[in-house]
Amino acid sequence: MDIQVHPGSASVSKLVSPAKVRNSSDKASDVKVSVEIQNRDEVDTVSPLLSQELDDEAGQYKEDNPVFKEDYEDLEKAMALIQAFIRKLQAQLSKLMQSVQQRHLQVQENEQAEASSDLVLVEHIGLKQYRDITKVDEIALLEQQLSEHKQLEADIRVNMIKMILAERERLEELKRKGKL
Structure with a gap:
């Protein structure tokens, strides 16, 4: 089986590096600019569901055959929903896998932030063990859900390819019978 990578199929985010950072407000604005540019790039480049050729072929079949169009668009909607759910699960997993200190880090620009950073939180060992065990269980459950949804996504892709091949x-x- 040959795997081909098409020029438009992989999205590459552009990194914006500021020339000089003078103070913290300049740094914050530079970060916002890079995030906005990356988000605009993601919106502008819609990655093909299968490949550019198969998506173009499916688009042509959708114009010619209303039954194919309806069925294929249903699969496209299902694919979009599953991909959104996969992204949500991946975000939850990455948040759970961060250390507790990283999860609660926030940038605060006031004097109260400096005073509260001096406090040391004491945690009961039983609470820590319970939290760690439930965290591991939750991660395992989310990973299982993620793999199930990725399998559903793969099944939908297979069905889309089968539809295109059947229509072809x-x-x-x-054409062979001379009816077209």
Whole structure:
């Protein structure tokens, strides 16, 4: 089986590096600019569901065959929902896998932040063990859900390819019979 990578199929985010950072407000604005540019790039480049050629072929079949269009668009909607859920699960997993200190880090620009950073939190060992065990269980559950949804995504992709191949064969058969 040959795997081909098409020029538009992989999205590469652009990194914006500021020339000089003078103070913290300049740094914050530079970070916002880079995030905005990356988000705009993600919106502008819609990655193909299968490959550029198969997506173009499916688009042509959707114009010619209303039944194919309806069924294929249903699969596209299901794919979009599953991909959104996969992204949500991946975000939850990455948040759970961060250390407790990283999860609660926030940038605060006031004097109260400096005073509260001097406090040391004492945690009961039983509470820590309970939290760690439940965290591990939650991560395992989320990983299982993630793998199930990735399998569903793969099944939908297979069904989309089968639909395209079936429509291609149907049109070739009509051409051979001279009806098209």
